[in-house]
Amino acid sequence: MAFDFQKKGIYIISRKVFLLLCLFCFLLENGKAQSNDFSHETEKLFSRLNLDIHGLEKIRDAQNNPNLAAEQLLYYFKTRTSVKHPINISSEKTEATQKDIKWANDALKHIFVGQPAYPSYFCGDDIDWNSRPVPDNEWVWQLNRMYFWNAMGKVYQQTGDEKYAKEWCKQLIDWTQKNPNDADHKYAWRSIEAGIRGNSWTGLFQRFIGSPNFTPEVLVAFLNSMYDHAEFLMTKYSTRSNWGLMEAEGMAFIAITFPEFKFSEKWKTEAFRRLNNEINIQVYPDGHQRELAIGYHLGCINWFLRTYELAKMNGIENAFPKSYLETIEKMCEVPMKIGLPDGTNAQFGDAWAGKPGQHSKQFLEWSKMFHRDDFLYLATEGKQGTEPDKTAFALKQSGLYSMRSGWDKEATCLVLKCGPDGGFHCQPDNGTFTLYAGGRNLMPDAGSYIYSGDPKNRSWFRQTRVHQTLTLNDENTNYSPKLLKWQPGNDLDILVVENAGYKNLTHRRSVFFIDKKYLVIVDEAIGTGTGNVDIHFQLAPGAGVAVFNRDYFSVHSNFKKGWNVLVQTNKQKGLKLEEEEGQVSFEYTKKEPRPAFRFRIEKENEKHPVRFVTLVVPYEREKPDIKVEVVGNSKIGGSELQLEIEENGKIKTIGYTL
Numbered sequence: 001m002a003f004d005f006q007k008k009g010i011y012i013i014s015r016k017v018f019l020l021l022c023l024f025c026f027l028l029e030n031g032k033a034q035s036n037d038f039s040h041e042t043e044k045l046f047s048r049l050n051l052d053i054h055g056l057e058k059i060r061d062a063q064n065n066p067n068l069a070a071e072q073l074l075y076y077f078k079t080r081t082s083v084k085h086p087i088n089i090s091s092e093k094t095e096a097t098q099k100d101i102k103w104a105n106d107a108l109k110h111i112f113v114g115q116p117a118y119p120s121y122f123c124g125d126d127i128d129w130n131s132r133p134v135p136d137n138e139w140v141w142q143l144n145r146m147y148f149w150n151a152m153g154k155v156y157q158q159t160g161d162e163k164y165a166k167e168w169c170k171q172l173i174d175w176t177q178k179n180p181n182d183a184d185h186k187y188a189w190r191s192i193e194a195g196i197r198g199n200s201w202t203g204l205f206q207r208f209i210g211s212p213n214f215t216p217e218v219l220v221a222f223l224n225s226m227y228d229h230a231e232f233l234m235t236k237y238s239t240r241s242n243w244g245l246m247e248a249e250g251m252a253f254i255a256i257t258f259p260e261f262k263f264s265e266k267w268k269t270e271a272f273r274r275l276n277n278e279i280n281i282q283v284y285p286d287g288h289q290r291e292l293a294i295g296y297h298l299g300c301i302n303w304f305l306r307t308y309e310l311a312k313m314n315g316i317e318n319a320f321p322k323s324y325l326e327t328i329e330k331m332c333e334v335p336m337k338i339g340l341p342d343g344t345n346a347q348f349g350d351a352w353a354g355k356p357g358q359h360s361k362q363f364l365e366w367s368k369m370f371h372r373d374d375f376l377y378l379a380t381e382g383k384q385g386t387e388p389d390k391t392a393f394a395l396k397q398s399g400l401y402s403m404r405s406g407w408d409k410e411a412t413c414l415v416l417k418c419g420p421d422g423g424f425h426c427q428p429d430n431g432t433f434t435l436y437a438g439g440r441n442l443m444p445d446a447g448s449y450i451y452s453g454d455p456k457n458r459s460w461f462r463q464t465r466v467h468q469t470l471t472l473n474d475e476n477t478n479y480s481p482k483l484l485k486w487q488p489g490n491d492l493d494i495l496v497v498e499n500a501g502y503k504n505l506t507h508r509r510s511v512f513f514i515d516k517k518y519l520v521i522v523d524e525a526i527g528t529g530t531g532n533v534d535i536h537f538q539l540a541p542g543a544g545v546a547v548f549n550r551d552y553f554s555v556h557s558n559f560k561k562g563w564n565v566l567v568q569t570n571k572q573k574g575l576k577l578e579e580e581e582g583q584v585s586f587e588y589t590k591k592e593p594r595p596a597f598r599f600r601i602e603k604e605n606e607k608h609p610v611r612f613v614t615l616v617v618p619y620e621r622e623k624p625d626i627k628v629e630v631v632g633n634s635k636i637g638g639s640e641l642q643l644e645i646e647e648n649g650k651i652k653t654i655g656y657t658l
């Protein structure tokens with residue numbers, strides 16, 4: 001054993017010796033008080049470990065004395081350097097945020113954060129892990145993800161204050177004792193929470209293992225629970241869903257961080273198999289994850305990438321073929337292609353707009369990982385790197401399309417959706433779009449508001465008629481998308497999509513983005529269906545009272561400063577302009593009213609075709625003077641559409657042939 005000798009004659013003991021002394025003191029104080037339970041738990045753990053591997057020989061030989069063996073196992077883990085983990089306390093600079101500090105300090109008092117959109121809640125001196133302060137199940141599910149433990153870990157690492165470690169160790173043991181994986185504890189054992197914990201707990205282990213409060217009891221409870229987590233996740237595989245990735249990630253992190261378990265190799269192999277499988281199943285060739293909600297798409301990038309990176313750190317990345325990373329790179333292009341100019345998201349499905357510039361950090365990482373100058377450009381708001389080489393993108397399998405005037409924050413940008421059914425997080429909204437111009441989202445998607453609780457809340461936001469698309473008799477549509485034309489150009493981008501959303505009615509939407517300034521949208525209702533055919537539009541909240549001009553069938557927003565938008569549909573017999581209920585939600589559980597309206601034509605009989613011709617014009621000061629007419633041999637639902645546009649007295653003809 002090495003002792004460092006200082007000139008002053010004081011012996012400074014090495015870390016290993018110090019730890020051994022701590023263990024010795026611990027033995028003296030607590031040795032006799034160890035309960036039978038602890039012996040039992042320790043024996044259970046030893047039966048789950050491969051004690052023949054290098055470094056565990058002493059523990060194997062001391063098994064008949066569980067207390068001593070547990071001490072030695074703790075020493076092994078406190079000094080282990082063979083496993084690499086992204087949380088590395090000797091090299092990582094932790095920056096706990098104000099939120100981390102609050103959550104960590106609250107957690108010392110058992111005031112816990114569940115679903116973070118709701119206030120934190122006191123879960124009792126004797127913690128009730130099934131606390132339900134709100135009727136939304138998400139609260140208790142997310143309580144059992146323990147976001148506050150991650151915060152405690154960061155704050156502990158930053159401050160070195162043992163009160164965080166001491167309390168975490170207590171809570172860890174409390175949770176494992178109170179939450180066996182059985183029918184009474186389902187709230188704690190949804191497979192995604194188990195997967196999330198599988199990942200996050202391996203990080204907590206890194207942060208807390210050095211603490212003197214991390215005792216043999218904590219280690220035994222922790223490792224037994226990790227084993228239970230991995231074995232449980234082996235039985236849960238939600239294919240075709242982001243859930244499947246969280247399940248696999250949890251298993252991979254437990255397996256790689258703790259190769260000492262007997263089944264680690266089996267867990268790791270299965271986790272890698274699932275990730276390699278799911279990247280092919282879940283990601284369309286255009287790069288978008290199949291559930292078609294951008295937040296989950298971004299989550300999936302991380303879920304695919306984190307395990308790859310952990311594998312790479314530990315020299316086993318060969319388990320992933322080259323195509324795995326190529327697909328991830330394609331996924332990383334998605335927020336560039338369909339993100340709004342300020343970096344917020346078009347919030348289709350269960351997506352949230354988020355904050356401007358929110359993807360910058362990720363783009364910076366991806367720019368290094370994939371050597372991409374365009375990602376660097378987005379990460380640095382154009383200060384470095386190269387502008388993306390296009391301004392219009394089609395994700396053809398996902399049915400997501402974007403057209404923009406440029407890459408600055410003031411750019412005009414349309415993102416339109418007409419895609420397949422993506423499941424739970426997707427909404428029947430085909431044809432809908434978001435329009436952004438002059439630094440403002442002028443026509444945002446309503447979002448999703450809430451996942452559980454009163455089902456009426458969620459279903460309101462899912463309705464087709466609260467989206468900027470066409471409905472028949474206000475009913476929800478089905479997903480039956482078809483791309484008819486995609487023709488980007490220098491001064492004209494053309495997109496024609498169809499959705500056979502009703503049994504007897506197909507919506508064809510033709511979009512013309514003219515001079516990268518404004519839109520003409522032609523909506524056609526093709527088929528024998530009858531009743532009210534509506535096209536719906538919604539404006540941003542805070543736009544003042546929207547101005548309706550019923551003589552001209554136009555509505556415009558009324559922001560006093562900055563950009564506005566004009567929506568005007570060409571007059572025709574029987575056309576009605578009517579206000580509708582408008583809501584928008586930019587954050588979970590929060591919603592606000594906004595202007596909404598529809599143009600309605602009654603389709604009286606099977607042969608009566610319906611067509612709306614609409615100008616959607618963003619503008620900064622004066623409302624522009626633009627007129628549009630359908631000309632030529634342009635039959636509704638036909639193979640040709642010609643438009644004559646008059647802008648400030650100048651006339652031009654545009655159109656397409658299918």
Ligand code: CA
Binds near residue numbers: 348446467
């Ligand atoms: Ca929506």
